[in-house]
Amino acid sequence: MGNEERLNFEAPIVELEKKIEDLKSFAESEKIDCEEELSMLYLKLEAVAKNVYASLTPWQKVQIARHPQRPYSRDYIDYLFEDFVEMRGDKKFSDDPALVCGFGKIDGKTFAIVGHQKGRDIKEKMACHFGCAHPEGYRKAWRLMKLAEKMKVPIITFIDTPGAYPGISAEERGQSEAIAANIMGMTTLRTPSMAIIIGEGGSGGALGIGLTDIVAIMENSYYSVISPEGCAAILWRDKDKASEAASALKIMSKDLLDMGIVDDIIQEPRGGAHRNFKKAAENIKASIFKYTHICENVAIETLLDRRYKKYRQMGQFHESPMLKDVN
Amino acid sequence: MPWFLRPKKSIKNLELKRKSLPDGLWSRCDGCYETVFNKVLRENFMVCPSCEHHLTLSAWQRVSLLMDKDSFEEHDSDLESVDLLGFKGVKSYKDKLRDEQKKTGLKDAILTGIGKIDGREVSFCVTDARFIMGSMGVVVGEKIARAVDRSIERKVPLIIVSGSGGGARMYEGINSLMQLAKTSAAISKLNQAGQLYISVLTNPTMAGIMASFASLGDITIAEPKALIGFTGPRVIEQTIKQKLPEGFQSSEFLLEHGFLDEVVARGQMKDYLSKVISLF
Ligand SMILES: [Zn+2]
Numbered sequence: 001m002g003n004e005e006r007l008n009f010e011a012p013i014v015e016l017e018k019k020i021e022d023l024k025s026f027a028e029s030e031k032i033d034c035e036e037e038l039s040m041l042y043l044k045l046e047a048v049a050k051n052v053y054a055s056l057t058p059w060q061k062v063q064i065a066r067h068p069q070r071p072y073s074r075d076y077i078d079y080l081f082e083d084f085v086e087m088r089g090d091k092k093f094s095d096d097p098a099l100v101c102g103f104g105k106i107d108g109k110t111f112a113i114v115g116h117q118k119g120r121d122i123k124e125k126m127a128c129h130f131g132c133a134h135p136e137g138y139r140k141a142w143r144l145m146k147l148a149e150k151m152k153v154p155i156i157t158f159i160d161t162p163g164a165y166p167g168i169s170a171e172e173r174g175q176s177e178a179i180a181a182n183i184m185g186m187t188t189l190r191t192p193s194m195a196i197i198i199g200e201g202g203s204g205g206a207l208g209i210g211l212t213d214i215v216a217i218m219e220n221s222y223y224s225v226i227s228p229e230g231c232a233a234i235l236w237r238d239k240d241k242a243s244e245a246a247s248a249l250k251i252m253s254k255d256l257l258d259m260g261i262v263d264d265i266i267q268e269p270r271g272g273a274h275r276n277f278k279k280a281a282e283n284i285k286a287s288i289f290k291y292t293h294i295c296e297n298v299a300i301e302t303l304l305d306r307r308y309k310k311y312r313q314m315g316q317f318h319e320s321p322m323l324k325d326v327n
Numbered sequence: 328m329p330w331f332l333r334p335k336k337s338i339k340n341l342e343l344k345r346k347s348l349p350d351g352l353w354s355r356c357d358g359c360y361e362t363v364f365n366k367v368l369r370e371n372f373m374v375c376p377s378c379e380h381h382l383t384l385s386a387w388q389r390v391s392l393l394m395d396k397d398s399f400e401e402h403d404s405d406l407e408s409v410d411l412l413g414f415k416g417v418k419s420y421k422d423k424l425r426d427e428q429k430k431t432g433l434k435d436a437i438l439t440g441i442g443k444i445d446g447r448e449v450s451f452c453v454t455d456a457r458f459i460m461g462s463m464g465v466v467v468g469e470k471i472a473r474a475v476d477r478s479i480e481r482k483v484p485l486i487i488v489s490g491s492g493g494g495a496r497m498y499e500g501i502n503s504l505m506q507l508a509k510t511s512a513a514i515s516k517l518n519q520a521g522q523l524y525i526s527v528l529t530n531p532t533m534a535g536i537m538a539s540f541a542s543l544g545d546i547t548i549a550e551p552k553a554l555i556g557f558t559g560p561r562v563i564e565q566t567i568k569q570k571l572p573e574g575f576q577s578s579e580f581l582l583e584h585g586f587l588d589e590v591v592a593r594g595q596m597k598d599y600l601s602k603v604i605s606l607f
Contacts, residue, residue, distance in 0.1 A: 164538075166558035166566050171576055174586050175557035176534075180542035184511040188519075203495070203504060204538040204557070211508050225495045225504040225535070235416040235497060249500045250412045259411070261501050311512045312472060314505035315465030318407040 004274065007063050013052055016045040053270050056220075058252050059243035062228060064220040065199045069274040071281070072131075073100055073115025073158040076198065079281045080106055080288075081113065087144050089136070093173060096137030098128040098165070099209070101144040103153070106285065111292075112148030112191075114141045114209050115158030118199075131200070132165035135178035138208050142182050148191050154292045155193040157209040162227060164205030179208040186211040187308060192295030196266065196284060197221045198273070201251075213307050214291040215261070217253045218280070219268040223261065224251040261314075264291075356380050374593050381530065381550050381593055385431070386438040386455035389488055393597050394451065399442035403473055406466045407434050412500050420498040423459065431458045435466040436491070439474040441481070445601040450478035453488040456531070461491035463536055464499040468506025471540060475513040484523040484604045489541040492559075494534025507539035514543045523607050525600060528555050528578070528587075546603055548589045549578035550596075 006014050020041050027034040056064075064070070077084060081104025089095040100115045116133060119125030141157075148155045164175055186193065186209075193212035201210070201223030217223060226234075228246035233239050256262040266287050269276035295303060353362045358380025368375070372392050373382040384392065390399050407424075414420040428434060436458035442451045452474045454461040471487065478485040495503040517524055526544025528537075530553035537557055541547075549555060556576035564571055574580055581587045591599045 164557065166563050168563065168567065168571070168575070171556050171558065171563070172584050174542075174584070176537035177542045177586055179538040179557070180507075180511060180540075183507055183539060184515045184543055187508075187512040187515045204507065204535060207504060207507055208538075211511075223501055225500055226497055231497050237417075245416075248412065248414055248416055249497070251501065256501060259502065261505065308512055308516070311505065311508040314509050315468065315499070315502040316409055316411060317465045317469055318409050319403075320405050320407075 005068055007060070007067070009052060009056070009060050009063075010271070013045065013049050016041060016048055020045065049270065057243065058222075058246040059228065061220045061252055062222055062246055064272040065222050067272055067274055070199055071273050071277050072120065073117050073160055073198065075277065076158060076281055076284060077102075077104065077113055077115065079278070080104075080285055081111065082106070084113075087140065087147075090139035090143060092139055093136045096134045096140060097124070098131055098133040098161075099137035099141050101140050103144075103148075106288065110151075110153045111288075112144055112153050112155045113158070114144055114155070115198075116161040116205075116209075118160060129165050131161045132163060133161065133205060133208075134165050134170050135173040135175050138164075138178035138182050141209050142185060145182075145186065145189055145193075149189050152191055154191060154296065155189070155212070156288055156292075157193070157195045157212065159195055159197040159201050159206045159210055159223075160199035161202045161205045162200050163202035164208065176204075179204050182208045183211050187311065188304065190300050190304065192292055192303060194288065194291050194295070196287070197223050197262070198284075202227060211307075211311065213295050213303060213310075214263050216264045216266050216287050216291070217256060217262045218266045218273060218284075219253050220272050221253060222246075222251040223256055224249050354382075357382065372593050379551075379592070381552065383456050383490070383530070384593075385457060386433065386453045389453045390438065390442065390451070392593065393444065393486075393488075393600065394442035395444065395446065399440055399451065401438060401440040402477065403439055403470050404434065406470060408464050408466045408499070410498075411465070411502050412498070414498045414500070416498070423498065427458050431455060433458055435464065435470075436461045437467045437470050439470045441477065441483075444486075444597060444604060447601070447604055448481065448483045449604065450474045450481065450483055450485045451488075452486070454490050454536070456490040456492065456529075459496060459498075460493035461489075461536075462493035462496035462503070463491065463506050463510075463539075464496035464503050465506060467496075468503075468509045471510045472513040475510075475517050478522050478524075479517060479520040482522065484525065484607070485517060486525045486527065486600060487540060487544075488527040488529060489532045489536050490529040490553075491536040492531040492533055492554075494536050494538070504535065507535050510540040511543060514540055523604065525603060527596070527600075529553050531555070533557070533559055542586075546588050547586070548591045548599065549581065549587055551578055551590050551592055553578045555581050 084104035086102040100117045116131045117128050118131035119128035194214040195210045195212040197217040228242040229239050231245040232241040253265045266283050269279045273280035355362050356375040359378035361377050373384045410420045437454045439452045524545050526547045528549035532541050532555045578590045
């Protein structure tokens, strides 16, 4: 794990890790026994790491969600699904690599998969617009979801986007229409669906593949109506207040579970999914099986009815019949 | 001298002139920078008499423009937003709500109810851009969903007039985003029930509102020169680091790109709607 990029708040951990490494190489070169000192340092490291990761602020978790080495959709797809067949293009305008679509199997069972892709190297990042999809991406995702409905296979979506692409071409080709059509269409798709927020859940761009029977979120991911920076710029008129905005917006996994926005939190290895990719991927796999199994054991009409009610009831408001005539 | 005979003046002179005018009698048109008598503007449904620029219309003004006289009956007027997040920004959400309510006389950014257009009943919704930019929180989402239900129950067409620069309401966080899901799910029920939905877009209709119910009309029309789109022009300019072309994201731009059925001036709006609902 030595060549991983570490975040600012991980400094105390990195410092101890370095001490341990230094001591180890010192003991080796000088051929002396430092076992006792080493085990003391390991204990200390464990205590410090536990403390740091247990008290992460929302803004620090956003940094983990955006970590350059965080696993992306393609990483999970490659690891989890066999016989993956990718679908490309919306058959109307073009393809969009920012949304990966296809079918694949886990333990012999076929799933439809849609996922935002941010891009690992600079070339892929540019092609994917850093995970910001164009209308053709959303329309391609819709094509896949209709095929999933027809072939009666469950849909899994991996959400990881800062937001839908903000640009001239996206507006010309109807970004809002593409997202709205998906949101509405997903309410009546006659097949079980599950969304997993694996990194950034950026507003409409996330919901465009996110209206599903089950929504799970990975522990250090976030889901928000606006980026913390965007909110800070508008409400505080200061982009540097993103940390305050991240707290105020209640965008972390536990907040979302408490508010009933997500159905479950998928645990991550300590420090984030990038610290132990296989463990993170296995947790996702278990969650996929658990929930698609539950959904598939419900009659489709019941499932559709539950899905409708779930979203119809989102959010609370105040209603006082006593005041009805005052207005 | 009547307004239409006065020579065009520079903005600076108008600013000077405005200062000497009593407040609340005159307004300056954003289109031609002429000062116009407020009374004239109101009688003209806030369309500038010299350049036909469409100024912001309040929700109740929109009702009088489009609904038959005394036909509109408001529903769900008692719904009020709650501070779901305990939002603490520069101003608390509670204070913000109270201020906006005082300013507009509305409980939230939307008016919904049943009214008539040339004798035909419709389920009618209109957002009010003056209330936190007409943004959609839980109350706006809920009132639209209920208006859709009414449309289905009464078997009457649905008309939603949108106007929101903010789209979703930040103060309600993710709950606000979920209203995109709520309203879109409701409209999909309307489609199953076979009821007509006409979406009317006014200046500005952006972001979350445009990425949900406003884009889902069977017939979609807009007032002239309204700003309509997903991402706000300033954010796009910052992203691509260049100026946007004139008229980008205008009603006329959307018409040209195939996302509108028609651009309809305010004065012809009622006749247009009446004609469409008479077809089915
Ligand atoms: Zn004018």
